[in-house]
Amino acid sequence: MATLDVQVVASDHAVWSGEAKSIRGRTVDGDMGILPGHTPVLALLAEGELVIEPVEGPSVTAHVAGGFFSVDSDKVTIVADDADLTSEA
Amino acid sequence: MGAQIRVYRQKIASTSSMKKIFKAMELIATSRIGKARDRARAASPYAEAITRAVSAVASQHGVEHVLTDSVPEPKRAAVLIMTSDRGLAGAYSTNVLKHSESLVRRLTEAGVEVRPYLYGRKAQAFYDFRSREYDQVWTGKTDAPEFETARDIGSTLVDRFVQPTAEGGVDELYLVYTQFKSMVTQEPVAHRLLPLAVTEAEEGAEAEPMPLYEFEPSPEKVLDALLPKYIESRIFAAMLEASASELAARQKAMKSAADNADELIRKYTLLRNNARQAEITQELTELIAGADALASS
Numbered sequence: 247m248a249t250l251d252v253q254v255v256a257s258d259h260a261v262w263s264g265e266a267k268s269i270r271g272r273t274v275d276g277d278m279g280i281l282p283g284h285t286p287v288l289a290l291l292a293e294g295e296l297v298i299e300p301v302e303g304p305s306v307t308a309h310v311a312g313g314f315f316s317v318d319s320d321k322v323t324i325v326a327d328d329a330d331l332t333s334e335a
Numbered sequence: 336m337g338a339q340i341r342v343y344r345q346k347i348a349s350t351s352s353m354k355k356i357f358k359a360m361e362l363i364a365t366s367r368i369g370k371a372r373d374r375a376r377a378a379s380p381y382a383e384a385i386t387r388a389v390s391a392v393a394s395q396h397g398v399e400h401v402l403t404d405s406v407p408e409p410k411r412a413a414v415l416i417m418t419s420d421r422g423l424a425g426a427y428s429t430n431v432l433k434h435s436e437s438l439v440r441r442l443t444e445a446g447v448e449v450r451p452y453l454y455g456r457k458a459q460a461f462y463d464f465r466s467r468e469y470d471q472v473w474t475g476k477t478d479a480p481e482f483e484t485a486r487d488i489g490s491t492l493v494d495r496f497v498q499p500t501a502e503g504g505v506d507e508l509y510l511v512y513t514q515f516k517s518m519v520t521q522e523p524v525a526h527r528l529l530p531l532a533v534t535e536a537e538e539g540a541e542a543e544p545m546p547l548y549e550f551e552p553s554p555e556k557v558l559d560a561l562l563p564k565y566i567e568s569r570i571f572a573a574m575l576e577a578s579a580s581e582l583a584a585r586q587k588a589m590k591s592a593a594d595n596a597d598e599l600i601r602k603y604t605l606l607r608n609n610a611r612q613a614e615i616t617q618e619l620t621e622l623i624a625g626a627d628a629l630a631s632s
Binding site for chain 2 (some may be wrong): 253255256257258259260273274275278285286287288289290313314316318323325327
Protein backbone atom coordinates (compact mmCIF):
# COMPACT_ATOMS: atom_id res chain seq x y z
CA MET A 247 0.00 0.00 0.00
CA ALA A 248 1.25 3.44 -0.82
CA THR A 249 2.09 5.63 2.10
CA LEU A 250 2.53 9.32 2.63
CA ASP A 251 5.95 10.74 3.31
CA VAL A 252 5.18 13.34 5.92
CA GLN A 253 7.23 16.19 7.25
CA VAL A 254 5.94 18.61 9.84
CA VAL A 255 8.06 21.68 10.38
CA ALA A 256 7.59 24.68 12.63
CA SER A 257 9.31 28.01 12.23
CA ASP A 258 12.40 27.06 14.19
CA HIS A 259 12.50 23.28 14.32
CA ALA A 260 11.31 20.11 12.67
CA VAL A 261 8.37 18.67 14.59
CA TRP A 262 7.71 15.25 13.14
CA SER A 263 8.56 13.24 10.08
CA GLY A 264 7.83 9.74 8.93
CA GLU A 265 5.49 7.56 6.92
CA ALA A 266 1.77 7.83 7.38
CA LYS A 267 -1.44 6.26 6.14
CA SER A 268 -3.52 9.40 6.36
CA ILE A 269 -3.59 12.94 7.60
CA ARG A 270 -6.46 15.07 8.72
CA GLY A 271 -6.11 18.78 9.18
CA ARG A 272 -8.19 21.91 9.40
CA THR A 273 -7.83 24.32 6.50
CA VAL A 274 -9.35 27.77 6.41
CA ASP A 275 -12.24 26.30 4.43
CA GLY A 276 -12.86 23.31 6.64
CA ASP A 277 -11.42 19.95 7.55
CA MET A 278 -9.47 18.13 4.91
CA GLY A 279 -8.25 14.56 4.81
CA ILE A 280 -5.27 13.38 2.81
CA LEU A 281 -4.82 9.79 1.67
CA PRO A 282 -2.05 8.41 -0.53
CA GLY A 283 -2.56 9.33 -4.17
CA HIS A 284 -4.09 12.71 -3.39
CA THR A 285 -3.91 15.32 -6.09
CA PRO A 286 -1.20 17.97 -5.57
CA VAL A 287 -2.60 20.68 -3.36
CA LEU A 288 -1.39 23.71 -1.47
CA ALA A 289 -3.75 24.72 1.29
CA LEU A 290 -3.76 27.18 4.14
CA LEU A 291 -4.15 25.78 7.60
CA ALA A 292 -6.37 27.29 10.22
CA GLU A 293 -5.68 26.98 13.91
CA GLY A 294 -6.67 23.54 15.01
CA GLU A 295 -5.74 19.93 15.41
CA LEU A 296 -3.71 17.99 12.95
CA VAL A 297 -4.04 14.22 13.14
CA ILE A 298 -1.51 11.94 11.54
CA GLU A 299 -2.10 8.20 11.29
CA PRO A 300 1.38 6.71 11.01
CA VAL A 301 1.95 3.35 9.32
CA GLU A 302 2.92 1.93 12.65
CA GLY A 303 1.86 2.92 16.09
CA PRO A 304 -0.92 5.11 17.42
CA SER A 305 -1.95 8.35 15.84
CA VAL A 306 -0.07 11.55 16.39
CA THR A 307 -1.96 14.70 17.20
CA ALA A 308 -0.45 18.13 16.90
CA HIS A 309 -1.89 21.51 17.60
CA VAL A 310 -1.02 23.98 14.87
CA ALA A 311 -1.55 27.72 14.89
CA GLY A 312 -1.83 28.59 11.23
CA GLY A 313 0.48 27.77 8.38
CA PHE A 314 0.05 25.79 5.20
CA PHE A 315 0.63 22.36 3.80
CA SER A 316 1.52 21.01 0.43
CA VAL A 317 0.84 17.59 -1.03
CA ASP A 318 2.82 16.47 -4.04
CA SER A 319 2.96 12.86 -5.22
CA ASP A 320 2.53 11.46 -1.71
CA LYS A 321 5.06 13.86 -0.20
CA VAL A 322 3.31 15.97 2.39
CA THR A 323 4.96 19.01 3.89
CA ILE A 324 3.17 20.73 6.71
CA VAL A 325 4.56 24.12 7.52
CA ALA A 326 3.15 25.52 10.71
CA ASP A 327 3.84 28.79 12.46
CA ASP A 328 3.73 26.97 15.73
CA ALA A 329 3.15 23.30 16.20
CA ASP A 330 3.06 21.31 19.40
CA LEU A 331 2.66 17.60 19.55
CA THR A 332 -0.14 16.92 21.97
CA SER A 333 0.22 13.15 21.93
CA GLU A 334 2.84 10.88 20.53
CA ALA A 335 3.43 7.19 20.17
CA MET B 336 63.54 51.92 42.13
CA GLY B 337 61.11 50.08 44.39
CA ALA B 338 58.35 52.20 42.89
CA GLN B 339 59.13 50.88 39.46
CA ILE B 340 58.84 47.25 40.54
CA ARG B 341 55.52 48.01 42.18
CA VAL B 342 54.17 49.56 39.00
CA TYR B 343 55.15 46.53 36.95
CA ARG B 344 53.59 44.18 39.48
CA GLN B 345 50.32 46.10 39.31
CA LYS B 346 50.34 45.96 35.52
CA ILE B 347 50.99 42.23 35.53
CA ALA B 348 48.18 41.64 38.01
CA SER B 349 45.62 43.68 36.07
CA THR B 350 46.61 42.15 32.74
CA SER B 351 46.28 38.65 34.14
CA SER B 352 42.83 39.33 35.48
CA MET B 353 41.80 40.79 32.12
CA LYS B 354 43.21 37.74 30.41
CA LYS B 355 40.96 35.56 32.55
CA ILE B 356 37.94 37.53 31.40
CA PHE B 357 38.94 37.26 27.73
CA LYS B 358 39.53 33.57 28.10
CA ALA B 359 36.12 33.07 29.71
CA MET B 360 34.36 35.10 27.01
CA GLU B 361 36.15 33.13 24.34
CA LEU B 362 34.97 29.87 25.86
CA ILE B 363 31.41 31.11 26.21
CA ALA B 364 31.37 32.27 22.58
CA THR B 365 32.81 28.96 21.43
CA SER B 366 30.18 26.94 23.22
CA ARG B 367 27.39 29.15 21.89
CA ILE B 368 28.46 29.04 18.26
CA GLY B 369 27.57 25.37 18.10
CA LYS B 370 24.15 26.11 19.50
CA ALA B 371 23.62 29.01 17.11
CA ARG B 372 24.54 26.87 14.12
CA ASP B 373 22.25 24.09 15.32
CA ARG B 374 19.41 26.56 15.50
CA ALA B 375 20.15 27.78 11.99
CA ARG B 376 20.09 24.18 10.84
CA ALA B 377 16.85 23.46 12.68
CA ALA B 378 15.16 26.42 11.00
CA SER B 379 16.24 25.47 7.51
CA PRO B 380 13.53 22.85 6.76
CA TYR B 381 10.95 25.55 7.32
CA ALA B 382 12.75 28.01 5.07
CA GLU B 383 13.15 25.36 2.37
CA ALA B 384 9.53 24.28 2.52
CA ILE B 385 8.32 27.83 2.30
CA THR B 386 10.65 28.67 -0.59
CA ARG B 387 9.49 25.60 -2.46
CA ALA B 388 5.86 26.49 -1.93
CA VAL B 389 6.36 30.10 -2.97
CA SER B 390 8.13 29.12 -6.15
CA ALA B 391 5.45 26.52 -6.83
CA VAL B 392 2.79 29.19 -6.70
CA ALA B 393 4.91 31.63 -8.63
CA SER B 394 5.82 29.21 -11.40
CA GLN B 395 2.30 28.42 -12.43
CA HIS B 396 0.29 31.36 -11.40
CA GLY B 397 2.16 34.22 -13.07
CA VAL B 398 2.51 35.95 -9.76
CA GLU B 399 0.93 39.30 -9.44
CA HIS B 400 1.09 40.45 -5.92
CA VAL B 401 1.89 43.69 -4.16
CA LEU B 402 5.02 42.18 -2.70
CA THR B 403 6.44 41.21 -6.08
CA ASP B 404 5.60 44.33 -8.08
CA SER B 405 8.74 46.30 -8.62
CA VAL B 406 8.49 50.02 -9.02
CA PRO B 407 10.42 51.37 -12.02
CA GLU B 408 11.69 54.41 -10.12
CA PRO B 409 11.86 53.71 -6.41
CA LYS B 410 11.48 56.80 -4.25
CA ARG B 411 12.02 55.42 -0.79
CA ALA B 412 13.76 52.34 0.54
CA ALA B 413 13.83 50.71 3.94
CA VAL B 414 17.16 49.31 5.04
CA LEU B 415 17.28 46.80 7.87
CA ILE B 416 20.71 46.76 9.48
CA MET B 417 21.64 43.83 11.70
CA THR B 418 24.38 44.37 14.25
CA SER B 419 25.05 42.93 17.68
CA ASP B 420 23.83 44.14 21.04
CA ARG B 421 27.15 43.87 22.77
CA GLY B 422 30.63 44.85 21.76
CA LEU B 423 33.85 42.93 22.30
CA ALA B 424 33.33 41.15 19.01
CA GLY B 425 36.12 42.76 17.05
CA ALA B 426 35.03 44.62 13.95
CA TYR B 427 31.76 42.67 13.65
CA SER B 428 29.32 45.57 14.06
CA THR B 429 31.66 48.08 12.44
CA ASN B 430 31.86 45.96 9.30
CA VAL B 431 28.09 45.70 9.01
CA LEU B 432 27.66 49.41 9.60
CA LYS B 433 30.34 50.26 7.06
CA HIS B 434 28.62 48.02 4.53
CA SER B 435 25.27 49.62 5.27
CA GLU B 436 26.78 53.10 4.92
CA SER B 437 27.96 52.33 1.41
CA LEU B 438 24.54 50.94 0.51
CA VAL B 439 22.87 54.04 1.94
CA ARG B 440 25.23 56.27 -0.03
CA ARG B 441 24.54 54.36 -3.22
CA LEU B 442 20.78 54.61 -2.72
CA THR B 443 20.95 58.29 -1.84
CA GLU B 444 22.98 59.03 -4.95
CA ALA B 445 20.33 57.26 -7.00
CA GLY B 446 17.79 59.66 -5.52
CA VAL B 447 16.20 57.19 -3.14
CA GLU B 448 15.25 58.29 0.36
CA VAL B 449 16.56 55.80 2.89
CA ARG B 450 14.58 54.81 5.96
CA PRO B 451 16.82 52.89 8.36
CA TYR B 452 15.47 50.09 10.52
CA LEU B 453 17.93 48.90 13.12
CA TYR B 454 18.50 45.60 14.83
CA GLY B 455 20.99 45.49 17.68
CA ARG B 456 22.10 48.06 20.22
CA LYS B 457 25.34 48.81 18.38
CA ALA B 458 23.45 50.07 15.34
CA GLN B 459 21.25 52.15 17.59
CA ALA B 460 24.29 53.65 19.31
CA PHE B 461 25.84 54.40 15.93
CA TYR B 462 22.76 56.30 14.77
CA ASP B 463 22.14 58.01 18.11
CA PHE B 464 25.71 59.24 18.36
CA ARG B 465 25.44 60.87 14.96
CA SER B 466 21.93 62.12 15.82
CA ARG B 467 20.53 60.52 12.71
CA GLU B 468 16.96 59.46 12.69
CA TYR B 469 15.75 55.94 12.20
CA ASP B 470 12.28 54.48 11.98
CA GLN B 471 12.39 51.61 14.40
CA VAL B 472 14.85 49.63 16.42
CA TRP B 473 14.80 46.11 17.85
CA THR B 474 17.30 45.21 20.52
CA GLY B 475 17.83 42.59 23.14
CA LYS B 476 18.54 39.17 21.78
CA THR B 477 20.95 39.35 18.91
CA ASP B 478 23.04 36.42 20.11
CA ALA B 479 20.00 34.15 20.51
CA PRO B 480 17.31 35.47 18.17
CA GLU B 481 13.69 34.46 18.57
CA PHE B 482 11.18 33.86 15.84
CA GLU B 483 8.77 36.28 17.49
CA THR B 484 11.18 39.13 16.77
CA ALA B 485 11.51 38.05 13.15
CA ARG B 486 7.73 37.98 12.85
CA ASP B 487 7.49 41.45 14.35
CA ILE B 488 10.18 42.86 12.05
CA GLY B 489 8.66 41.09 9.06
CA SER B 490 5.15 42.40 9.63
CA THR B 491 6.37 45.93 10.33
CA LEU B 492 8.37 46.04 7.13
CA VAL B 493 5.72 44.37 4.99
CA ASP B 494 3.13 46.84 6.28
CA ARG B 495 5.44 49.67 5.39
CA PHE B 496 6.00 48.21 1.94
CA VAL B 497 2.33 47.76 1.24
CA GLN B 498 1.58 51.39 2.11
CA PRO B 499 1.38 53.68 -0.93
CA THR B 500 4.57 55.69 -1.47
CA ALA B 501 2.69 58.96 -1.14
CA GLU B 502 1.63 58.03 2.38
CA GLY B 503 5.11 57.20 3.54
CA GLY B 504 5.41 53.65 2.31
CA VAL B 505 8.63 52.29 0.92
CA ASP B 506 9.26 50.90 -2.56
CA GLU B 507 12.15 48.65 -1.71
CA LEU B 508 13.49 46.78 1.26
CA TYR B 509 17.13 45.98 1.78
CA LEU B 510 18.67 43.77 4.39
CA VAL B 511 22.24 44.18 5.61
CA TYR B 512 23.60 41.37 7.76
CA THR B 513 26.66 39.22 8.21
CA GLN B 514 26.90 35.96 6.38
CA PHE B 515 28.50 33.10 8.23
CA LYS B 516 30.93 31.56 5.78
CA SER B 517 33.07 29.64 8.21
CA MET B 518 34.45 29.94 11.70
CA VAL B 519 37.12 32.30 10.42
CA THR B 520 35.28 34.20 7.69
CA GLN B 521 32.15 36.23 8.15
CA GLU B 522 31.16 38.63 5.49
CA PRO B 523 28.72 41.53 5.61
CA VAL B 524 26.26 41.37 2.74
CA ALA B 525 23.36 43.48 1.48
CA HIS B 526 20.34 41.84 -0.11
CA ARG B 527 17.23 43.28 -1.64
CA LEU B 528 14.35 41.51 0.04
CA LEU B 529 11.43 43.36 -1.51
CA PRO B 530 10.09 43.47 -4.12
CA LEU B 531 10.50 39.74 -4.19
CA ALA B 532 12.33 38.00 -6.93
CA VAL B 533 11.28 34.47 -6.21
CA THR B 534 13.90 31.96 -7.24
CA GLU B 535 14.64 28.55 -5.92
CA ALA B 536 17.85 28.46 -3.95
CA GLU B 537 19.52 25.80 -6.02
CA GLU B 538 18.42 25.92 -9.57
CA GLY B 539 19.10 22.90 -11.68
CA ALA B 540 19.38 20.69 -8.63
CA GLU B 541 15.75 19.79 -8.97
CA ALA B 542 15.06 20.28 -12.62
CA GLU B 543 11.78 18.41 -12.58
CA PRO B 544 8.78 20.62 -13.28
CA MET B 545 6.60 21.76 -10.43
CA PRO B 546 3.44 19.71 -10.10
CA LEU B 547 0.17 21.38 -10.94
CA TYR B 548 -1.09 22.30 -7.53
CA GLU B 549 -4.61 22.96 -6.54
CA PHE B 550 -4.95 25.86 -4.21
CA GLU B 551 -7.14 26.03 -1.16
CA PRO B 552 -8.96 28.36 -0.86
CA SER B 553 -7.59 30.25 -3.91
CA PRO B 554 -4.19 31.05 -5.44
CA GLU B 555 -4.44 34.71 -4.39
CA LYS B 556 -5.26 33.87 -0.79
CA VAL B 557 -2.49 31.31 -0.60
CA LEU B 558 -0.02 33.82 -1.96
CA ASP B 559 -1.29 36.48 0.44
CA ALA B 560 -0.54 34.18 3.32
CA LEU B 561 2.68 32.73 1.98
CA LEU B 562 4.64 35.78 1.00
CA PRO B 563 4.74 37.51 4.40
CA LYS B 564 5.77 34.18 5.92
CA TYR B 565 8.47 33.89 3.31
CA ILE B 566 9.78 37.33 4.29
CA GLU B 567 9.68 36.38 7.96
CA SER B 568 11.59 33.21 7.35
CA ARG B 569 14.19 35.07 5.29
CA ILE B 570 14.61 37.62 8.08
CA PHE B 571 14.80 34.90 10.72
CA ALA B 572 17.41 33.01 8.71
CA ALA B 573 19.44 36.21 8.43
CA MET B 574 19.12 36.78 12.18
CA LEU B 575 20.34 33.30 12.96
CA GLU B 576 23.24 33.62 10.60
CA ALA B 577 24.11 37.01 12.03
CA SER B 578 24.09 35.58 15.55
CA ALA B 579 26.44 32.76 14.57
CA SER B 580 28.69 35.34 12.90
CA GLU B 581 28.58 37.55 15.98
CA LEU B 582 29.68 34.71 18.22
CA ALA B 583 32.41 33.62 15.83
CA ALA B 584 33.68 37.19 15.61
CA ARG B 585 33.60 37.48 19.39
CA GLN B 586 35.48 34.24 19.81
CA LYS B 587 38.17 35.38 17.41
CA ALA B 588 38.45 38.81 19.02
CA MET B 589 38.68 37.34 22.51
CA LYS B 590 41.26 34.83 21.42
CA SER B 591 43.55 37.51 20.06
CA ALA B 592 42.91 39.66 23.13
CA ALA B 593 43.97 36.80 25.38
CA ASP B 594 47.06 36.24 23.22
CA ASN B 595 47.94 39.92 23.45
CA ALA B 596 47.49 39.83 27.21
CA ASP B 597 49.88 36.89 27.37
CA GLU B 598 52.45 38.86 25.45
CA LEU B 599 52.05 41.90 27.69
CA ILE B 600 52.46 39.77 30.78
CA ARG B 601 55.67 38.33 29.40
CA LYS B 602 56.99 41.78 28.57
CA TYR B 603 56.15 43.21 32.00
CA THR B 604 57.63 40.20 33.79
CA LEU B 605 60.89 40.76 31.97
CA LEU B 606 60.88 44.45 32.84
CA ARG B 607 60.02 43.69 36.46
CA ASN B 608 62.93 41.23 36.75
CA ASN B 609 65.26 43.78 35.17
CA ALA B 610 64.15 46.39 37.67
CA ARG B 611 64.55 44.00 40.59
CA GLN B 612 68.06 43.03 39.46
CA ALA B 613 68.99 46.66 39.03
CA GLU B 614 67.81 47.38 42.56
CA ILE B 615 69.88 44.51 44.00
CA THR B 616 72.96 45.63 42.10
CA GLN B 617 72.47 49.17 43.35
CA GLU B 618 72.14 48.02 46.97
CA LEU B 619 75.26 45.85 46.69
CA THR B 620 77.26 48.70 45.19
CA GLU B 621 76.17 50.98 48.01
CA LEU B 622 77.03 48.38 50.68
CA ILE B 623 80.45 47.64 49.24
CA ALA B 624 81.19 51.30 48.78
CA GLY B 625 80.16 51.95 52.38
CA ALA B 626 82.32 49.08 53.72
CA ASP B 627 85.27 50.30 51.67
CA ALA B 628 84.89 53.79 53.03
CA LEU B 629 84.78 52.47 56.65
CA ALA B 630 87.83 50.18 56.10
CA SER B 631 89.99 52.89 54.58
CA SER B 632 89.25 55.49 57.25
